[in-house]
Amino acid sequence: xxxxLLRRFGIMLLTALCLTFxxxxxxxxxxxxxxLARSEGSVRMSDEQVAxxxxxxxxxxxxxxxxxxxxxxxxxWTLEKDGEITGRCISSDVPxxxxxxxxxxxxxxxxxxxxFKRPVAEILGRALGATGWLMLWVMIVMVPSALALxxxxxxxxxxxMDRVLxxxxxxxxxxxxxxxxxxxxVLLASATVxxxxxxxxxxxxxxKTLFQGTATxxxxxxxxxxxxxxxxxxxxxxxxxxxxxTRASMTEVMTAQYIRTARLKGxxxxxxxxxxxxxxxxxxxxxxxxxxxxxxxxxxxxxETLFNYKGFGWTxxxxxxxxxxxxxxxxxxxxxxxVLVTQLISDxxxxxxxxxxRIS
Numbered sequence: 001x002x003x004x005l006l007r008r009f010g011i012m013l014l015t016a017l018c019l020t021f022x023x024x025x026x027x028x029x030x031x032x033x034x035x036l037a038r039s040e041g042s043v044r045m046s047d048e049q050v051a052x053x054x055x056x057x058x059x060x061x062x063x064x065x066x067x068x069x070x071x072x073x074x075x076x077w078t079l080e081k082d083g084e085i086t087g088r089c090i091s092s093d094v095p096x097x098x099x100x101x102x103x104x105x106x107x108x109x110x111x112x113x114x115x116f117k118r119p120v121a122e123i124l125g126r127a128l129g130a131t132g133w134l135m136l137w138v139m140i141v142m143v144p145s146a147l148a149l150x151x152x153x154x155x156x157x158x159x160x161m162d163r164v165l166x167x168x169x170x171x172x173x174x175x176x177x178x179x180x181x182x183x184x185x186v187l188l189a190s191a192t193v194x195x196x197x198x199x200x201x202x203x204x205x206x207x208k209t210l211f212q213g214t215a216t217x218x219x220x221x222x223x224x225x226x227x228x229x230x231x232x233x234x235x236x237x238x239x240x241x242x243x244x245x246t247r248a249s250m251t252e253v254m255t256a257q258y259i260r261t262a263r264l265k266g267x268x269x270x271x272x273x274x275x276x277x278x279x280x281x282x283x284x285x286x287x288x289x290x291x292x293x294x295x296x297x298x299x300x301x302x303x304e305t306l307f308n309y310k311g312f313g314w315t316x317x318x319x320x321x322x323x324x325x326x327x328x329x330x331x332x333x334x335x336x337x338x339v340l341v342t343q344l345i346s347d348x349x350x351x352x353x354x355x356x357x358r359i360s
Contacts, residue, residue, distance in 0.1 A: 008347065012340040012344065015340060016333075016336050016337070016340060019336050020332060020336060023329060023332040024063075024066075024067050027325045027328050027329060028059070028063060028325065032325065036114065036323055036325060037053040037059075039114070040053070041053050055079075056081070056086070058076075058077040068104075069088055070105065070111075070329065071104045071105055072102050072103065072104020072106035073102070073104070074102070075101040076088030076089040076099075078090070087099065089103035105330075108121070110124065110326070110330045111326035113319075113326060113327045114322075114324050114325070115318060115319070115322040115324045115327065116327075120326050120330045121330075124312075124315070124327075124330055124334065127310065127311050127312045127314070127315040128312055128334065130218075130219055130309065130311040131296075131300060131311035131312040131313065133222060134230065134231065134300060134304075134309065137227065138231050138234045138235050139296075141231055141232070142235035142239045142242070143242065143289055143292075145235070146169075146238070146239040146240075146242035146243040146246065146285075147242070147243075147282075147285065149165050149168065149243035149246070149247070150169075150243040150244070150245065150247040150249075150250060150285065151273070151278065152165055153165040153166055153169070153247040153250075154246065154247040154248070154251040154254065155269075157254070165247075166247065168240075169239070169240040169244050169247070170240060170244070172239055172240035173237065173239075173244070174240075175237070176237070176302075177233055177234065177237050177303050178302050178306060180236050180237065181229070181233040181302070181303060181306045184229050184233060185229065188209070188210050188211045188229065189209050189210065189213035189229060190209065190213070191208040191209050196208065196209040196210045212226040212229075213307070214226075214307055214308045214309075215229070215230050215307040215308065215309040219310060229307065230303050230304070230306075230309055233303050233306075233307075234296065234303050238296075242289060242292070245284055246281065246282075246284075248284075249285060250278075252281075253277045253280050254273075254277055256277075259276060286349050287349075290342045290343070290346040290349065293342045294342055297313075297334070297335060297338050300312065305317060312331070312334070315327070
């Protein structure tokens, strides 16, 4: 197990370096840098002024050197002009005499956002906290519901229950989030259509709508009424896929020889499902469930934008739409780490669920 973990950590480190370098290369293409210079300086800057601005801000150096500075494995650039020293590690709070040589991701310096005019670490901290709560409640709703649907459908293949539950699972997966989200808003959070006007006319609800159509207030105070719709929107989309995988795995396990033997020995159907079939049937869905974490982190863009919930997805959209290079790079680091860590946990979970699986 120790050698397996060491090898995986080595592969994870190499993968992280490759992926972050690719993102760094794409975000630091010449058109993006020119757009950054004009947005930070002036839109009327000439090409010579753009080149001067890029040189004064450290963007004129070779790409691999700037990647090393951003990563924190190479000293930050410095420039002396008119007796004043500027550099990557020098700021109004940190003068040149006290500035460290290295100030990159490895040192905890994530840079400053050119859009929000604040440290990226502060922005990401708040955004990840908001998305973390969203992911938590989505998993709480989605995973048990999906597993229950899959197990119930797979227990008796071809039955009426199997057909009904499989149809529900396919329908939820086939419906995009921007469609189900709008439908839920119209049905439950509209003051003119849906069930809210009917409930309001009967005096069953205090306000005009049953649920809130925006989750902005959930950034400060999460309630059932302002958080249920985005949670259900995401959970519905991911639930069908997990349910289908669970159903297929459960169907395969229920036809195994040891299940038939247990039934012939007189073990009740419920005991066969819970004690013998369920654990082996969860091996394949476990991987799918672990893949939901990186999907949730990066796939909440539509839902967070639709419900105006300023989490990681919303922040990523703002960074991409406004050419915020430092924010985009930091978002890529977080996304890469989440994907790699969840994959490692998934591999370890394989061995835990089925001890017959050998790590080679």
